[in-house]
Amino acid sequence: MNLIREGVKKLAGVLLALTADTPSPVAGPNANPPQMLGKMRNAPTVMAGSIQLLGMAEIKQRLGARWSAVADIACRIAEQTVERHISAEDAYQRHGDETFVLCFASPDKAHAEAKTRAISEEIATMLAQETPQIRLRVDHTVAEVEWADIDSGAAESIAELIALELRQVRERADAAARTWRNELLRTAGIRFGPIWDPERRIVSSYRAMLNEQTGTYAMQRLAGVSTPEELKSTLHELDCLMVGRTIKSLDRLLQAGGMAQIVVPVNFNSLTNRTARETYLNLCRSIPESYKRFLLFEVHGAARGTPVSRLIEIALALKPYCHGVLVEVSANGSRLQELTSASLFGISVDAKSLSRNAGQATTALTRLVSAATALNLKVFVHGADTVGLLEAAQKAQADYVDGRAVALPMDEPKTAYHWRPR
Structure with missing residues (x-):
């Protein structure tokens, strides 16, 4: 993503x-x-x-x-x-x-x-x-x-x-854009990144994501020849594809007797258009009632300076179809207080936005976790692809962490298992 x-x-x-x-x-x-x-x-x-x-x-x-x-x-x-x-x-x-x-x-x-x-x-x-x-x-x-x-x-x-x-x-x-857009949607695959709970030391949830081929090759090519409107439309279709395939994977897991919670990212920009949002929500309305407790939606990709009211509007629209909604925030946690009116489950932060200095990354995350905890918000750190970022998230007492330092993405989610850092 x-x-x-x-x-x-x-x-x-x-x-x-x-x-x-x-x-x-x-x-x-x-x-x-x-x-x-x-x-x-x-x-x-x-x-x-x-x-x-x-x-x-x-x-x-x-x-x-x-x-x-x-x-x-x-x-x-x-x-x-x-x-x-x-x-x-x-x-x-x-x-x-x-x-x-x-x-x-x-x-x-x-x-x-x-x-x-x-x-x-x-x-x-x-x-x-x-x-x-x-x-x-x-x-x-x-x-x-x-x-x-x-x-x-x-x-x-x-x-x-x-x-x-x-x-x-x-x-x-x-x-050229149409050709690559069709190829992107045809070959797009969904994988699931294991999310670690440091306190309980278990993996019991996953973050849906596009596979590597989609993210590195077709998407870059599309971005080079497409207009912003076409790209926004493609992001919307990918978000729709992601939620649809996530529900199918969750169904297979539950039918097999397993159980896991899945975070489904949705791009803020792909839901700013009223028609596109309604299309996405229509998909959400088809989610079985008993499956909603296993889902968290994560609103990400909002540009700096986006009115918090717009984020809250989308979060509230998604809330009836899941256990809770996350909103991606910057590492400095600015305007965190303003998000409380949306009754969010938590916030997420991209580990790649943190300083490469381990001490500074830990300090920034500790400050963010402290502020979020005071507001009763869970903190998800995603993209922790190095041991240093994983340790920073653990020391800051983040609630959940995902990334290659935890485990590589899987084709299908599986039921909870114990995991400890190597």
């Missing part, structure tokens, strides 16, 4: 889709001046980008006659932001209500990506401030386009031709 978090972070500069709207030139100091684009054609390539306002068509259909006012505000914000950020040597052209195509004089792709991303983020922030009742997503695309790949045409149509070329680049990336 850590690799999935890394995959999400890598998507900051991913190529995003361009529509093929009818071009609608706009005035402005950098608005597609033919002589500027002519100079750019002296080089074999042009660094091109786009800013796209997603959801305009849906809003137009919903608002009817009121649509024009919203469109004017959105396009004004987008155009003014583009003008503020691009240089006198750059050029842009607006296409319809949704898309702005940018041509950069500099061949530096990193520079173009940084500038396009800054424009996209600023537009999104300003739209949220000026039109909070209208939800528009702002996406961006950056690619180096070869003039040889662009059909010859008048200077006035160059931006349109570049837009069409970028669209083809995006379509190829989308096709």
Whole structure:
């Protein structure tokens, strides 16, 4: 699951889709001046980008006659932001209500990506401030386009031709993403990491996780070619797959006369969408009543600064379908007090986020365990893959620990057994 978090972070500069709207030139100091684009054609390539306002068509259909006012505000914000950020040597052209195509004089792709991303983020922030009742997503695309790949045409149509070329680049990336997404879901396997109870010195619970192939190969490849929305959708499907296969494994164990508690991680970002959350909860509603006492859901992957109210909202939605809910927190335990209103079973912390210094790791965990215990919360330390991290968790008196220092993941959970550190 850590690799999935890394995959999400890598998507900051991913190529995003361009529509093929009818071009609608706009005035402005950098608005597609033919002589500027002519100079750019002296080089074999042009660094091109786009800013796209997603959801305009849906809003137009919903608002009817009121649509024009919203469109004017959105396009004004987008155009003014583009003008503020691009240089006198750059050029842009607006296409319809949704898309702005940018041509950069500099061949530096990193520079173009940084500038396009800054424009996209600023537009999104300003739209949220000026039109909070209208939800528009702002996406961006950056690619180096070869003039040889662009059909010859008048200077006035160059931006349109570049837009069409970028669209083809995006379509190829989308096709690759779909292929790898299907492969990921087809081959995804679930394993179960033994969780140790240091006080009783037994393993009686497990943490569901994706197998190594899913985490290291297919997921990394998907993250390299997918958009953030596609990745979020895939994470959601993997979470659904995980809970489904966990219930099947739990059923086999119970039918064989065994017994174990299983922690089922669920990515915070895959449940922020109301429709996706309802799909996941529908799966949870199919869990047999007698099985719920063997399940703990762990909400993880929330970005720093996420309102605690959003975490609590998801935790409370999951609570009816399990014995209890865990929420992953940072090692410093900030805002721990705010989580108490969710009546959580406990908290979890990723051991890999701790200091590599054994003493500092122990001190941080001891402080966290003390604060959690005062709030009647159990502490789960996951990912303790070294003896040093395991010892730090044990000295801090964490309630539960998992990781390779305890045991390698298993294909199926089994009934409780005693275990002592080697």
